[in-house]
Structure formats: C-alpha cells, structure tokens
Amino acid sequence: MSERVVFEQARLVDPLAGVDEVRDVAVADGVLAAEAPADAERIDARGLILAPGLVDLHTHLREPGEEHKETVATGTRAAAAGGYTAVAAMANTDPVADNAAIVQAVRDLAAAAGSCDVFPVGAITRGLDGEALAEMGEMVEAGVRVFSDDGRSVPTARLLRNALTYAKAFPVEVVLAEHAEDASLIEGGQIHEGARSASLGLAGRPAEAEEVIVARDIAIARACGGRLHLCHLSSARAVDVVRRAKAEGVRVTAEVTPHHLVGTDDDLVTYDTNKKMNPPLRTAEDRDALRAALADGTIDAIATDHAPHAVEEKDLEFDLAPPGTIGLETALAVVLTHLVEPGVLTLLRAIETLASAPAQILGAADHGGPLEPGRPANLVVFDPGAEWTVEAPFASKARNSAFMGERLRGSVRYTMLRGAFTVADGKPTR
Amino acid sequence: MTATVMTADDIRRALTRIAHEVLERDKGADDVVLVGIADRGDDLARRLAAEVSRIEGAEVPVGVLDITFYRDDIGLRAEAPEVHETRIRFDVSGKVVVLVDDVLYTGRTIRSAMDALMDLGRPRKIQLAVLVDRGHRELPIRADFVGKNVPTGRDDDVRVQVKELDGADAVTVRRSDEGEGSA
Amino acid sequence: MNEHLLSMHDLTAGDVTRILDTAGSFREVGSRVIKKVPALRGRTVVNLFLENSTRTRISFELAAKRLSADVINFSAGGSSVAKGESLKDTALTLQAMGADAIVVRHSSSGSPLQLTRWVDAHVLNAGDGTHEHPTQALLDLYTMREKHGRLDGLRVAIVGDVLHSRVARSLSIGLVTVGAEVTLVGPPTLIPPEAPTWDVQVSYDLDGVIPKLDVCYMLRVQRERQRLEFFPSVREYARLFGLTSDRAAMLPETALIMHPGPMNRGVEIDSDVADQPSSVIEEQVTNGIAIRMALLYLLLGSTGAGETT
Numbered sequence: 046m047s048e049r050v051v052f053e054q055a056r057l058v059d060p061l062a063g064v065d066e067v068r069d070v071a072v073a074d075g076v077l078a079a080e081a082p083a084d085a086e087r088i089d090a091r092g093l094i095l096a097p098g099l100v101d102l103h104t105h106l107r108e109p110g111e112e113h114k115e116t117v118a119t120g121t122r123a124a125a126a127g128g129y130t131a132v133a134a135m136a137n138t139d140p141v142a143d144n145a146a147i148v149q150a151v152r153d154l155a156a157a158a159g160s161c162d163v164f165p166v167g168a169i170t171r172g173l174d175g176e177a178l179a180e181m182g183e184m185v186e187a188g189v190r191v192f193s194d195d196g197r198s199v200p201t202a203r204l205l206r207n208a209l210t211y212a213k214a215f216p217v218e219v220v221l222a223e224h225a226e227d228a229s230l231i232e233g234g235q236i237h238e239g240a241r242s243a244s245l246g247l248a249g250r251p252a253e254a255e256e257v258i259v260a261r262d263i264a265i266a267r268a269c270g271g272r273l274h275l276c277h278l279s280s281a282r283a284v285d286v287v288r289r290a291k292a293e294g295v296r297v298t299a300e301v302t303p304h305h306l307v308g309t310d311d312d313l314v315t316y317d318t319n320k321k322m323n324p325p326l327r328t329a330e331d332r333d334a335l336r337a338a339l340a341d342g343t344i345d346a347i348a349t350d351h352a353p354h355a356v357e358e359k360d361l362e363f364d365l366a367p368p369g370t371i372g373l374e375t376a377l378a379v380v381l382t383h384l385v386e387p388g389v390l391t392l393l394r395a396i397e398t399l400a401s402a403p404a405q406i407l408g409a410a411d412h413g414g415p416l417e418p419g420r421p422a423n424l425v426v427f428d429p430g431a432e433w434t435v436e437a438p439f440a441s442k443a444r445n446s447a448f449m450g451e452r453l454r455g456s457v458r459y460t461m462l463r464g465a466f467t468v469a470d471g472k473p474t475r
Numbered sequence: 476m477t478a479t480v481m482t483a484d485d486i487r488r489a490l491t492r493i494a495h496e497v498l499e500r501d502k503g504a505d506d507v508v509l510v511g512i513a514d515r516g517d518d519l520a521r522r523l524a525a526e527v528s529r530i531e532g533a534e535v536p537v538g539v540l541d542i543t544f545y546r547d548d549i550g551l552r553a554e555a556p557e558v559h560e561t562r563i564r565f566d567v568s569g570k571v572v573v574l575v576d577d578v579l580y581t582g583r584t585i586r587s588a589m590d591a592l593m594d595l596g597r598p599r600k601i602q603l604a605v606l607v608d609r610g611h612r613e614l615p616i617r618a619d620f621v622g623k624n625v626p627t628g629r630d631d632d633v634r635v636q637v638k639e640l641d642g643a644d645a646v647t648v649r650r651s652d653e654g655e656g657s658a
Numbered sequence: 659m660n661e662h663l664l665s666m667h668d669l670t671a672g673d674v675t676r677i678l679d680t681a682g683s684f685r686e687v688g689s690r691v692i693k694k695v696p697a698l699r700g701r702t703v704v705n706l707f708l709e710n711s712t713r714t715r716i717s718f719e720l721a722a723k724r725l726s727a728d729v730i731n732f733s734a735g736g737s738s739v740a741k742g743e744s745l746k747d748t749a750l751t752l753q754a755m756g757a758d759a760i761v762v763r764h765s766s767s768g769s770p771l772q773l774t775r776w777v778d779a780h781v782l783n784a785g786d787g788t789h790e791h792p793t794q795a796l797l798d799l800y801t802m803r804e805k806h807g808r809l810d811g812l813r814v815a816i817v818g819d820v821l822h823s824r825v826a827r828s829l830s831i832g833l834v835t836v837g838a839e840v841t842l843v844g845p846p847t848l849i850p851p852e853a854p855t856w857d858v859q860v861s862y863d864l865d866g867v868i869p870k871l872d873v874c875y876m877l878r879v880q881r882e883r884q885r886l887e888f889f890p891s892v893r894e895y896a897r898l899f900g901l902t903s904d905r906a907a908m909l910p911e912t913a914l915i916m917h918p919g920p921m922n923r924g925v926e927i928d929s930d931v932a933d934q935p936s937s938v939i940e941e942q943v944t945n946g947i948a949i950r951m952a953l954l955y956l957l958l959g960s961t962g963a964g965e966t967t
Contacts, residue, residue, distance in 0.1 A: 243850035246767035246789025246824060316768030360746050362766030364787070541683060544695035544725075544955070555959025558683040594692045 098130025110139025209271030281334030353443030582616030818877030
C-alpha cells in the first residue's frame, strides 16, 4: 500500500541529480511528490541520509532448489533490511535459470513477497554446463537483461564470443557478466595463493587466474563489440587490465564486493569458513588497489555477491565448506564504516556505486535515482552514525557473514519500494 | 630469616654415621644397592656409596631414580612436573635397596619411589636413608636412617644444598613469618 | 604449550628443549621390562584418526597406554561427509564421553584448530592435510639432537615435494626455531614460491647442497596422478632429486639420512641408501613413541582447559 509521507530535513544524497543537501522529501501515490500532501505522515529525518534505494547487481536467492539456504522471500527481506530496492538474482539455482519459465517463477515469487524488485539473471549456458548456449532470446523476451554463468567462468573463448555475438540480435542491449577465474589454475584451491596459503597448508587460487580471464574476455568484447561486465573483481592485476581497457574505450563495467574492499588473506589464519569465498580475499595491496579503482571509476559498482549457506554446511572442515558470505544486510554499513568514514570514498561516490551505477548497468530505470518529483519512490533512509554489532539472527535465513561480530556504523531506518515501506523504524514490514 | 641447621662438616659426619648404620643393619654390603631419588638424592647416594666402599672395602652399586612419573599430583599444577633422569644399571630384584633422599617430609615422594622401584623389579628389602627428617608425615612412611631430625612448621622452607649442584654443602631452614609451628 | 599442540609455531626454543629432554626420560622407560608408568592413570585419550595411518596411530596408542591412560581409537575410512556424521558432531560426542585429550589426524588442513572450538579436551595435531605434523617434526629434532649433540647451527636439507608436505612445514618451522639452517630442495613446481618467508634457503640443485649437510631429510614423493603434473615422470624425479647411492656417497661422513616414512624405495631414496648405517630411519620410529609420551605427559600433566585443581 502506498504511503503518504514526508521525510523532514533529511540529507538528500542523489548522485544522478547531483544533489547533496538537506531538505524535506515527500512521497505520495508511489512516487516522489513536489510538495508534501496535507495528510502526509511527518517523519523527523534530521541527521538521517536519504538516498536512492540500493541496487545489488549480484545476489544469490537460492530459490528454486536450495530453499534450506535462502528463499526469494527471505532474501528479498534481507535486501530491504539492507536498504536495497532491487537485486539481480543469479542463475545458479536448481533447476538453473536458463529458460523463461524459471525466470518468470522467480519474478512471481518476488512480487508475492513484495520486499524488493528482483531482476532474474539468465544463464549463458544451458544448465550452466559451459557447453551449449542457453535460450537467451526467449529469456530476453521474458525481461532478462543480464546473463551470467556466475559460480565459474565461461570455459572457452569461443563460447564467450558466440554468446556476445549472438546477443547482438536482441532488440534490447544485454550484458554478459563474467565470474573471472581460470578453471585450470584454481583447481582444488581454497584461498588466495600466496604466503598465507603456503603456511596454512591450503591449496591456492592465484590472482593470475582472474587476470587471465579478464584479459581474455576484454579482448573478445573489444573484437565483437558486446557489453561485458566483470563480477567481484579481487586483484590489483585485473584492475590494471580493466583500467587500460576503459581508457581504450572498451565497453566494460566492473563490480567489487564489500568484503574484498575490507578483508585480506591474513584473515584466514583461524580457518574461519565464513571468510572463504570465490574469488578469495587477497593481499592488502590488492585490497588497496580495489579501493583506488572504486574511487577513480575503474570499478563502477559495489555488489554484495550475497551467498547464503545453511549453518551445518559452513560448520565443516575448511576444505569441505562451500565458499561465500551473506552481504545484503551489511553492505551499506561496511561501506560507510570502512570507506566513507576514513575518506576513501565520498558519500556521494559511495551512493553512486551502491545505487545509481548498478541501476544503470542493470537497466533498472525505476531504481538508482534521480529522486525527482514523479519518479518512482524507491529510496532508503539511514542513520549514518548508529552503531550496531553484526550478529544472528538476520533477516536472511543464513548466518554465514564474513563480518560476524564486527561493530559497524550505519543503520537503515526506512526502505521504500514504489512508495510503500518495506522497512519502517528499522524493521522489515513484510 | 634463614638458619643453617647443618654445615658441610655436619653433613659429612652424618653420612659417615649412616654408612656405618647401613652396614651394621644389613650385616655388610652384600646385596646392598643404593638408589638416590633425583635430583638431590643422586649426589647424596653417591657419597654414601663412596663412604660404604671406604669402610667395608667393597664396591656398592649406585643408581638414580626419577619418580616424576609416579607422583600423585600430576595434572594438578599449572605446569607438568619437570622430569629427571633414571639410571639404574643393575637389577634390583633380590637386592636390599637403600633409597636415599635429601629431605623426608610428607612421605609422598617415598611412596612414589617405592612404586617406581616395584616396576623395575622385586627388591628383597627397601630401606630409606634421608639427610633430614622434617616431620609432617601424611602417609605411614618412616626412615630407617636419619642424618638429623629438624622440627619445622608447615610453611617453613627446608633447603639441602649439595656441592655438586649448588657449589657448597649446607642444610638451611627459612622460618615463615606468620606463626611458627613446632613439630 | 599447556593447552594444545596444533602447530610448531606454538613452541619456543625453550619449549622444544623441554619436550626433547622429557622424551629422553620416556625413552629410558621404553627400555625397561615394564614399559609403563602410572603418570596419566585413568585419563582418557582418544585417537581420532580420520585419515588412514596405522603407524602413527599405533605409536600414539602405545604412548598413551605406556602412560597408563585409557585409549579409545576412533577411525573413519572416508571424510565425515562420507560417513554421515560431521566433524563437529563427532567432537561433541567425544566431549560427552569425557575425553581428556584428542589426538587428531585429518585430511583437512586446519581441522585440529576447528576442533578446539568444539571441545574442552587438549587437542594434539597428528597431521592435518598439508598443513602441519608437529609430532613428526619433534621426533626428528630429537633424533638429530641425539646424533649430533646439538641443534643450533645444524645444516639440514629437506628434499622433495615440499608443497604438499605437512612434515616439511613443521620441520622447517621447528628447525628455524632452534637455530638450525634449513635449505629446501626440489623441483620448482613442488616448492611454494613464498617459502623464503619461512626463513629458509631454497635450491633446485641437490648435488650442490649435499656436500655441506649435517642432515639430509628426504620427503616421500606421491605418485598420484595430480602430482605427476608437477614433474614429468618418476624416472626423471629420481634422477634429479633422488638420494641415489652416488649422491649419498657425497654426503659428509657424519651426515644423517632421514625419512618420515613410508619410503618409496627407488624413487626418492635408493634401497641400499635407506639401509646404510648413517640412515637413522628406524630410530625415528622408536623416538616417535617417546616424543608422543612426552607430549601427552606435558599436556595432560598440567592444568589446562577443563582441569580442576
């Protein structure tokens, strides 16, 4: 149900409108209103920041097939709790989202839950087998704009070239999102290959595995002219390749996760399975290069790679535990605490990477701002200074957070999806 | 406040007397072996053996026994008790074993020593020679040969120093400050 | 070192000396007719061997029994997933049984550390994945000290598949701790590039290293398929990095030849080299029991987690 609300004296931070100032922001009938209606609920937003609802380019909702980890309902609830109004749901479900029926089913589940808009991502290959192209055309007709075999790289250059070339036929532009890790170099690997993996006795996943695929994919994208997006970049070398490619005008975009912007492989000395992810946390030099790339625009967006797993799946021997961390509920606070507060990113740039840029890459026109009268009221209101501890239970079904136990600053007070509260007074409404 | 209760000369005379007592009790040195309880019992046992040999003109076998693994307080302290060496190059079965230790106090060390000895063989007899008996027995153990009886309080500290380990021979008692008990 | 022994990083040089000295006393116990002392009478030691190893398990079993402890042997052929019970649930069961110490061997690196989060018992790492094998390193240090009379300044080469060897890791750390000089030798594909951060030298030329050694420590070369991607053939490996009779002849007279076992005769070490007097491979086994007794004694003989005074 749509609300009639005015947020009084909020600090409006809207990258696409170029705005960062304190004002009253009114919402009515699902859109932003030029003036507050007389019967609008007045919410004191002094000291709070109001921004476009966050948009996540990379989430795993696990439904259909792995509902013990997460469902569309619980995942989108977690997204709303984290200030997100739109998420792109990756295709590695069971069955794989490689056809219009699954795509539609996921969208229907999201609509029924009503916490967050879901943009299902279609698989590039059928069943994610890496061999035959999935029916991308049918999925495009069903509204898909992003395709990815995330979980692993497209195995051959030829297959990637075919996918990018084939996609040119569609009436709308689509993006191919790549998980960049060369399979032959990462076989059996558990963490970043380096001094840490050598002394911890864990097989490594070298940074060159990412660089190799990034370079390969950019060369192919340059040659056949498609749109390429690079998921969860993790290494300085890959960043260098992307920077050079952008300078040459290649149409490539890139994302980075909050955990790669904060953690390093030193964090693995306790064999904490919550810090095991693909690609792995790398060195401090890599982390610093990622931060610099985010600041200078080489990396366009922050995406969570929210990867829920059941408790008993992570409570195993390190090499048996599946990789991944949840992230929807902590992304904003992590960025505020570790990047904005120390001055690595300006607040405006942070919101741009969390909301506006991902909305543009996704083609989600209703999200990411600008928050101007008449536009859909997809927004988040948060308290930048409110401190909290990352601990279970979460809105997500899962508890595998790489930030477990940490003190963070930045707490979502309200999230609105098309003018209806999905989070009010800090609590999910659905 | 530390007092010397035995000087180097006192110790020497006591050992000579004990050597005579052993030979008298056991009617000579046949089948007698001396086993010092590590650490300090080791040096005393060797000196005692030398005395016995000098008096009787016969070599008496000497060994040292570490009783750490037989203690009754393993697992009760912050650190596991420090181990020493056991060197007994003869069979104890059928022998008269004279255990030699520096101070007899609660008797627990001797209980451990007897258990350890029993695992090494079946002595014909076990006798006990100590340089100092300070009282406060917690087990029914008594010494056969005593250098000196020194009444002490529970909190007093009795130290036996031997030349080989400490550079000089002496027995000292440091009385505790709070209230002196007397044996 | 009073609570657990998970890694050689847990030990200072002083700790190592204490362990080796204590092992000496236990070696003497092993030479008696009655090889048993009551030191850990009534304590419960669990051998949790989730990776097959008869020799090491028997060594620990004997060690615990000679200390008069009760021993439970808990083994599983495959991974915890394969047998249907998680490591965590197994640990909680052992905790409920009142285990005072858990000796764990597992194919997953880091599992002993994970175990300490779930149990109060003392945890002793008997080998975890490719991470560490501290009791092996300690018995090797004991053997070296006994033969050479010292550890400080010893020149030791560790030869072979260092990348996949938990023994190599533990031994390198231990030798550096006590002041020895370590050189890792093997094909470049089997030595981690970051190895110099362990304070060791690296060489790919065994012939150049051999004439200046006090100890030549040969590692087992795994013949499994994935290892063969790291070097072309067993034949070439033996030719370039095996301890052949010719190479053994180039060792200084006082040098020791060591191997953690089991040996691939003819691959990393020639048969007659393994059997010559300067090879102390059999003594390593004897010393193993004494070292393990010393470790159990030092861990359980002190008030650690779960103990009451």
